[in-house]
Amino acid sequence: MQHAEQLVAGARTVASATSPSPLLDVRDLTVTFPGAAGPVQIVRGLNYSIARGETLGIVGESGCGKTMTSLALLGLVSGGGKVDGTIDFNGSNLVSFSQRQWQQLRGRDIAMIFQEPMTAMNPVMPVGRQIGEVLIKHQKLSRRQAEKRAVELLASVGIPSPARRAQDYPHQLSGGMRQRAMIAMALACRPRLLIADEPTTALDVTIQAQILDLMLTLQDEAKMSIQFISHNLAVVSEVAHSIMVMYAGKAVEYAPSDDLFANPLHPYTQGLIATLPDPDKQVKRLYVIPGRVTSGITVGCRFASRCPRADEGCRRTEPEFVEVAPGHHVACHKVGS
Amino acid sequence: MTELLTLDRISVDIPLDGGFLKPKTILQAVNDVSLTVSKGETLALVGESGSGKTTLGYVVAGLRKQTAGTVTFGSSQRNADGSPPVQVIFQDPFSALDPRMIVGEIVAEPLRLKGVSAKERLARAAEVLGQVGLPPEAAGRYPHQFSGGQRQRIAIARALIAEPEMIVAGEPLSALDVSIQSQVLNLLDDIKQQHGISYLFISHDLGVVRHLADRVAVLYLGRLMEVASRDDLFATPSHPYTQALLAAVPRIGKGRRKKEQILRGEMPSPLAPPSGCVFHTRCPRAQAICRETRPQLLPAPGRPTQLSACHFKD
Numbered sequence: 001m002q003h004a005e006q007l008v009a010g011a012r013t014v015a016s017a018t019s020p021s022p023l024l025d026v027r028d029l030t031v032t033f034p035g036a037a038g039p040v041q042i043v044r045g046l047n048y049s050i051a052r053g054e055t056l057g058i059v060g061e062s063g064c065g066k067t068m069t070s071l072a073l074l075g076l077v078s079g080g081g082k083v084d085g086t087i088d089f090n091g092s093n094l095v096s097f098s099q100r101q102w103q104q105l106r107g108r109d110i111a112m113i114f115q116e117p118m119t120a121m122n123p124v125m126p127v128g129r130q131i132g133e134v135l136i137k138h139q140k141l142s143r144r145q146a147e148k149r150a151v152e153l154l155a156s157v158g159i160p161s162p163a164r165r166a167q168d169y170p171h172q173l174s175g176g177m178r179q180r181a182m183i184a185m186a187l188a189c190r191p192r193l194l195i196a197d198e199p200t201t202a203l204d205v206t207i208q209a210q211i212l213d214l215m216l217t218l219q220d221e222a223k224m225s226i227q228f229i230s231h232n233l234a235v236v237s238e239v240a241h242s243i244m245v246m247y248a249g250k251a252v253e254y255a256p257s258d259d260l261f262a263n264p265l266h267p268y269t270q271g272l273i274a275t276l277p278d279p280d281k282q283v284k285r286l287y288v289i290p291g292r293v294t295s296g297i298t299v300g301c302r303f304a305s306r307c308p309r310a311d312e313g314c315r316r317t318e319p320e321f322v323e324v325a326p327g328h329h330v331a332c333h334k335v336g337s
Numbered sequence: 338m339t340e341l342l343t344l345d346r347i348s349v350d351i352p353l354d355g356g357f358l359k360p361k362t363i364l365q366a367v368n369d370v371s372l373t374v375s376k377g378e379t380l381a382l383v384g385e386s387g388s389g390k391t392t393l394g395y396v397v398a399g400l401r402k403q404t405a406g407t408v409t410f411g412s413s414q415r416n417a418d419g420s421p422p423v424q425v426i427f428q429d430p431f432s433a434l435d436p437r438m439i440v441g442e443i444v445a446e447p448l449r450l451k452g453v454s455a456k457e458r459l460a461r462a463a464e465v466l467g468q469v470g471l472p473p474e475a476a477g478r479y480p481h482q483f484s485g486g487q488r489q490r491i492a493i494a495r496a497l498i499a500e501p502e503m504i505v506a507g508e509p510l511s512a513l514d515v516s517i518q519s520q521v522l523n524l525l526d527d528i529k530q531q532h533g534i535s536y537l538f539i540s541h542d543l544g545v546v547r548h549l550a551d552r553v554a555v556l557y558l559g560r561l562m563e564v565a566s567r568d569d570l571f572a573t574p575s576h577p578y579t580q581a582l583l584a585a586v587p588r589i590g591k592g593r594r595k596k597e598q599i600l601r602g603e604m605p606s607p608l609a610p611p612s613g614c615v616f617h618t619r620c621p622r623a624q625a626i627c628r629e630t631r632p633q634l635l636p637a638p639g640r641p642t643q644l645s646a647c648h649f650k651d
Contacts, residue, residue: 061514061515061516062514174603175386176603177603204385204386204541205385205541205542205543205582205585205586205587206385206581206582206585206599206600207385207603208585208587209584209585209587209594209598209599209600210599210600210601212587213593213594213596213599216593231514231515232515232587233515233589234586234587234588234589235587237587237588237589237590237591237592238587238588238591238592238593238594239593261589261590271516272515272516273589275515275516275518275519276515276544276589277519277522277542277544277545277547277548278544278547278588279543279544279546279547279571279583279586279588280571280588282547282548283548285523285526286519286522286523286548287519288516288519288520288523289516289519292484292486292514292516292517
């Protein structure tokens with residue numbers, strides 16, 4: 001098919017997966033919430049790093065802990081949640097940050113964009129003014145300077161008639177334009193790390209393609225790192241240099257993108273790839289991962305109840321997260337056995 | 338081929354109140370669309386938000402009246418209220434089920450309208466719940482006790498119990514997690530095989546459409562851009578808009594797409610649709626004629642059953 005050929009291969013290659021000093025290095029990150037039957041670990045023992053200028057994709061279904069992981073990076077875990085482990089960002093450990101330090105960091109060094117800009121933006125403030133707020137706070141610009149810069153930012157994310165659009169309220173913009181405006185706001189202070197949580201899930205495929213392209217173009221210009229969260233492996237495959245697959249709060253596989261798709265090792269990753277209906281080929285019947293995510297499993301492998309290869313050992317002992325090839329980590333008793 | 342459903346030149350105009358001292362405006366949600374669905378066939382309606390695919394689905398389901406054109410069912414069967422044998426499954430299984438009714442009552446409600454006895458209703462409800470893969474005990478529980486995928490199964494059971502000849506499915510998978518989507522998709526496929534039901538399947542996900550549809554209709558700003566068999570549409574898409582939609586689908590392992598493949602701009606307002614071909618403002622092939630003359634839906638070169646509304650179709 002003509003499109004398939006035009007899509008030039010070249011999944012993003014990892015230039016420096018283990019470069020000397022990654023921008024972000026997360027060790028043993030655990031987020032615990034109090035529960036009726038004792039503490040619940042929503043995120044458990046994550047280890048990953050993101051090099052400068054590169055993108056990590058985090059993939060998993062609802063409740064796998066991918067959003068909580070991002071909130072931990074922004075110091076936004078609330079509701080009695082406790083963050084343990086270390087989050088080394090550019091040389092400082094964010095886990096020990098004070099409220100004041102977080103406020104200086106958020107929006108300046110680490111920024112976030114969300115799935116639904118309508119709920120993430122202030123509905124009663126014009127878009128240009130909202131972007132200006134960030135600049136006034138972090139770059140000490142005057143209101144007039146900030147709003148002028150906001151118009152430039154709106155232009156840089158491809159919004160037509162930016163000066164007029166800056167006067168609009170969020171509801172006056174289309175979904176795609178709102179997402180562009182939120183990206184403009186997130187990038188206002190040229191953050192080193194952008195966290196994007198399902199940024200294209202609410203958009204049409206055509207607009208999704210535009211937004212992904214915009215993010216990659218801006219990343220190239222600013223040499224920014226991105227933590228890109230999605231339930232959709234195909235979307236992540238277009239933007240990420242490396243990918244971490246999460247299940248029930250834990251990482252089950254973590255590898256450079258090319259390796260992960262060429263050689264998926266964990267049964268859950270294999271299942272996620274196989275369940276996706278492919279627009280380029282016809283299959284008689286779609287693969288099904290049986291059952292659904294069950295919470296509260298504390299013994300053995302959390303995926304065991306849905307895993308076609310699980311045995312007694314899997315239900316008894318939790319698998320270690322081991323490096324089976326350079327940069328390719330997997331937590332499964334059946335890999336290599 | 339016996340046509341179960343024939344849509345002949347359907348248009349839906351939605352009048353919008355302009356507010357105080359402002360004139361009323363007309364939103365052309367669907368404009369002059371003709372389609373057929375034969376018995377046991379799945380027709381997919383695809384297009385971006387605002388393409389009119391959901392409005393057209395509502396017309397087929399009898400939930401909205403068309404402003405012009407006729408809807409004909411080639412079947413003498415009718416629902417209890419005299420409406421055509423069509424049932425609907427909605428996108429959001431959380432808002433589609435009454436939270437205060439137990440699942441058995443929800444599923445059996447179409448039969449209550451038909452005057453079927455309580456005892457028989459219960460028996461039939463248990464039967465269809467089994468067909469969608471839920472245990473008999475499910476009938477006694479409330480919707481909140483089920484996951485999203487299970488709730489979508491309940492909605493499917495409710496549609497099935499009325500023994501429809503057609504199910505209008507409006508994005509039935511998009512609220513579900515990926516591992517659950519394939520379960521529900523396979524279920525819809527099974528139901529089609531077992532009951533010979535036709536689907537009008539409304540979706541923006543071309544991967545899903547390729548899996549389930551027999552034919553595909555592509556809509557843009559309420560107009561038909563292309564209608565073709567699934568195989569023709571995916572192998573040799575004729576209309577530039579269809580080609581753009583296919584190119585935009587994310588694919589594993591294809592990496593970053595080329596800039597020139599990305600469809601620019603957004604769908605214009607349906608309150609002021611462009612002249613000529615409505616797609617010309619975003620079309621990479623647009624010429625003067627596209628701005629002036631609306632293209633007819635005509636066969637693509639050498640493919641008599643693949644219809645495409647483009648002056649420069651492939």
